[in-house]
Amino acid sequence: MSDKVRIALDVMGGDHGASVVIPGAEISLGRHPDIEFTLFGNRAAVAPVLEAHPKLKANASVVHTEIAIRMDDKPSQALRYGRWKSSMWLAIDAVKKSAADAAVSAGNTGALMAMARFNLKMLPGIERPAIAALWPTLKGESIVLDVGASIGADADHLVSLAAMGSAMARVLFDIERPTVGLLNIGVEEVKGLEEVRQAGQILREGDFPYFDYVGFVEGDDIGKGTVDVVVTEGFAGNIALKTAEGTARQLGQYLKSAMSRTWQARLGYVLARQAFRTLREKMDPRKSNGGVFLGLNGIVIKSHGGTDAEGFAAAIDMAYDMVRYELLAKITQSHARDRNTTMTARAAGGGRP
Secondary structure (H helix, E strand, O other): OOOOEEEEEEOOOOOOOHHHHHHHHHHHHHHOOOEEEEEEEOHHHHHHHHHOOHHHHOOEEEEEOOEOOOOOOOHHHHHHHHOOOEHHHHHHHHHHOOOOOEEEEOOOHHHHHHHHHHHHOEOOOOOOOEEEEEEEEOOEEEEEEOOOOOOOOOHHHHHHHHHHHHHHHHHHHOOOOOEEEEEOOOOOOOOOOHHHHHHHHHHHHOOOOOOEEEEEEOHHHHHHOOOOEEEOOHHHHHHHHHHHHHHHHHHHHHHHHHHOOOHHHHHHHHHOHHHHHHHHHHOOHHHHOOEEEEOEOOEEEEOOOOOOHHHHHHHHHHHHHHHHOOHHHHHHHHHHHHHHHHHHHHHHHOOOO
16 A cells, blocks of 8 residues: 555535635644645635645645535436536546545535445445444444435345444454444344344354344444444434434533523533533534445545534544555455355355345
């Protein structure tokens, strides 16, 4: 691998564009001096902001384009007018052409997924991509996937998600054999959708060398940190993610309101402000900002569209780790072995190969 980690940025993506992407890149560069950036966007918008960040300017090149994907575009619309020439497409294309090791965008999720899949294609043996997110837990962090790349999943796809998620956990958490659980409405083997029960049987009976399957987990197990990797299909995963984000904001508002209600409450806040600061840091969504598009033949990271510079820096940090610790190689290695295990388990159980 090159001494440099080359990251392509869609500077025009997201709610704030260059005003967040560029300072975020400089923050990440301070943490990882071996990053080299390529910035894709309108030079007229990029240049004035870049001038205010000389350290980044010395480690970045700018590729001009006047085409930006809008946040409300449908994927088909984005592909029609943005293919070959938008800042989002060009950042992804840099990965395809080996001019960059990873692409990061805060732009339209559907458009980014469509362009990434169209341009990069899927890794061998993987039919559908997934979005994997970091989830803060009582024990640290877990990986949850899929959180919205595709709706519905058969048993084979759920097993693929387990393989991909465990590979990501090995990279981010430095765990030799991550624990994996299937999200379900109960821990009993007879509960849940048929596809989930079938996937559970395959995972129980198979010999998977890169992770340990612990069984079904329920919604409250995600926040407990019961397992390192929580596997679900995109419909349930996206609802779980949005519910958790909304609950965190709700609790924040409750605390803010309660702390300002009386002078005794304000005094209590002053006395306990270190505890509240720790709580705020734990619940800070910026630290876990960045969803990884798993299954693609290339590394693409999706940042939240409304994040600030610190949040965008976290998405770049994630891209850096995915490259430096060879996520794609680990996914390919894990999926090839686990696919053989799945076929063996199906054959032994009389199911389809």
